[in-house]
Amino acid sequence: MITTMNTLHINGEPIAVTADASTPVLWVLRDNLGLTGTKFGCGIAACGACTVMVDGQAVRSCVLPVGSMAGKRIRTIEGVSASRAGRAVQAAWIALDVAQCGYCQSGQIMSATGLLEQNARPSDAQIVEAMTGNICRCGTYQRIRAAIHRAAESLA
Numbered sequence: 001m002i003t004t005m006n007t008l009h010i011n012g013e014p015i016a017v018t019a020d021a022s023t024p025v026l027w028v029l030r031d032n033l034g035l036t037g038t039k040f041g042c043g044i045a046a047c048g049a050c051t052v053m054v055d056g057q058a059v060r061s062c063v064l065p066v067g068s069m070a071g072k073r074i075r076t077i078e079g080v081s082a083s084r085a086g087r088a089v090q091a092a093w094i095a096l097d098v099a100q101c102g103y104c105q106s107g108q109i110m111s112a113t114g115l116l117e118q119n120a121r122p123s124d125a126q127i128v129e130a131m132t133g134n135i136c137r138c139g140t141y142q143r144i145r146a147a148i149h150r151a152a153e154s155l156a
């Protein structure tokens with residue numbers, strides 16, 4: 001069944017998208033809209049590469065049917081700087097040179113931003129818990145944790 005979705009809100013803009021309602025949001029972003037900052041890693045909600053924010057919550061877009069998104073607000077890495085926390089996370093990532101190959105990093109940044117928008121001063125344990133579903137094959141976990149603390153300090 002082909003469905004015209006005309007109520008998607010992505011990075012603050014209403015966007016009409018034609019896609020089967022069961023199509024994962026990840027593929028609508030990448031293939032229909034050219035927002036390729038959101039990455040495909042596993043397709044089964046196990047790696048975090050595809051993380052976006054929906055109504056302020058970090059979620060895995062590879063298992064999110066676009067048909068469930070009517071009226072919800074989607075934020076991708078392309079729109080992360082719209083929030084103060086997102087800008088702080090980006091600045092900390094750059095300052096601490098967090099990325100290695102970079103493939104996982106848009107998902108990491110979205111999860112980190114989601115965390116700081118809900119908890120402005122997370123502990124190490126809270127960071128580990130919030131970021132646990134975001135896998136980094138390059139092992140940048142220590143820099144990620146340090147960058148989240150740095151971003152939190154800059155928001156204080």
Ligand code: FES
Pocket residue numbers: 039040041042043044045046047048049050051060061062063
């Ligand atoms: S691609 Fe979605 S969690 Fe891995």
Ligand code: FES
Pocket residue numbers: 099100101102103104105135136137138139140
């Ligand atoms: S920076 Fe390479 S997978 Fe995370």
